[in-house]
Amino acid sequence: MSGTLALVGVGPGDPELLTLKAARILGEAGVVAFPQTETGATLALEIARAHVNPAAALLPVAIPMALERGPARAAYDAAAAALLAHLEAGRDVAFLCEGDPLLYGSAMYLLPRLAPRAAVLVVPGVTSLTAAAAAIVRPLAARNETLKILPAPLPDAALRAELAAAPAVAIIKVGRHFDRIRALLEESGHAPAAVVVEHATTAHQRITPLREAPAGARPYFSTILCYSGAEGWGRGENAA
C-alpha cells in the first residue's frame, strides 16, 4: 500500500490562517516535506511549524524559483523521486505550500510526476490575494465584475491589453518589476486607487499607496491591488 501525498496550503503567512484541516493533517503526518529556496529559506515550514507532529520526519525539498525549464525541471524530478520513495514505502507525506497549492504554487509541478503513482489529496489554503485585500479592507472584485490576476513578469504588451477597461485587477509576483508595473498602471488609469501590499499578514506586512511607494524592487511576495469598481471604494481605507 502506497502512502498518500497531501499538498497542504498553509496560507499567506500568519500561522493562525492555517485551516483546521491543515492543522489536523500536519499533526498526523509521518513525513512533512517543505520547499527550501536556494538561499535556505523555508517559509512554509516557518508558517506551519507549531502544528507539525514533533515525531515527523522533516524533508526539505529544493524548489527553484525559476520557471520549469532545464535545471528547474531536474530539480522537480529529484524532488518527486525523494517524495516517491517515502510514498512507496507506505508513508503518508504532507507537502507544505505557501498560500494555496494550486494557485501559482510550485507544488503543482510535482503533480504530473506523482499523481499517476500515488493517491493525492489537496487541502486548499488562504491565498495572499485575499489576505492582501483583507489587510486594506477593500474588495478584490464585486457584483458581476471580471477579476484579472496578472503576473508582473508578463511583457508590457500583454499587461497593457489586460489592463484596458478592467476595474478589478491584482498584480502578483511584483519583485523587480515594480517600476515597470507602476508606469503601466499610470498609463491605464489604475494608479490613483492602487495599493502595494508586501508580505500580507506577516510581521513584515507593509501597505503603501502605489504613488507613495519608493522606486526600485519590491519583495517577491508583493501584490498590487487595483480596485475601483463599486461605489464608495477606492478611497484608501486603513488597514484593520
Added chain:
Amino acid sequence: MSGTLALVGVGPGDPELLTLKAARILGEAGVVAFPQTETGATLALEIARAHVNPAAALLPVAIPMALERGPARAAYDAAAAALLAHLEAGRDVAFLCEGDPLLYGSAMYLLPRLAPRAAVLVVPGVTSLTAAAAAIVRPLAARNETLKILPAPLPDAALRAELAAAPAVAIIKVGRHFDRIRALLEESGHAPAAVVVEHATTAHQRITPLREAPAGARPYFSTILCYSGAEGWGRGENAA
C-alpha cells in the same frame, strides 16, 4: 467605546476549512451575525456553527441575492443599522461570510456603511475557487499565466472578449446561465478541458466534465474551471 466588526470568512463549505483565526474569533464573539436568504437558508452559519460561542447572540441578516439596487439597497441599509446598534452599544460583532469576505461577497456592501463608524477587521477565508481546484486536483493558474475570474451573468460579448486566448479561466455564479456558458466555452475552445464543480468540499459536491453535464440550470454555487495551460494537465484527474 464602540465594538469591532469582524467580517469572518468561513470558507467554501467543509467546516474543517475554517481558519484557526476564524474559529478563535467565533469562540469569543458576543454577537454572531450571518446572512439569511429569502428562502431562509443560513449556509455560513451551518458551516461555522460548531465554533460559535454557545453564549453568543445570533443575529440573522436578510441579504438579497440581487445586485445592490433599489430593494437590495434598502436591505443593506437595514442590515447595517442592526449591526451598528450592537457596535455602538460596545459589543463586538462577527459577521459570517461564505468563502472570503472580499471576493464577490455580499458583506462588502456593509463596509461603506459601517467602516466610517466602527473598527473593522477582515479575516480572509478559503475561496470556492481554490476549493474547486483542489476537488479536481488541477491548477487554477501556473507560471506567468493570467487568471481570469468571470461571473456567468456577464453578457455574451464581454465573456467572448475575455475568453479569447485565455488559458486559465474560472466561471463563477453559473446557476441558470449554464447552457449559455457552455455554448460560449465550446466556441472559445475551452470546453474539452472544462470541469463543472458544484458545492465544492460539501456533502453535495459534484464534479462533471463540462461536455458530460446535462443541460439546464446548475446550483448558484457552481464553478466551471477551464485550465489547459501547463503541460500534463487538462486530462481530467480524479478527485482526491
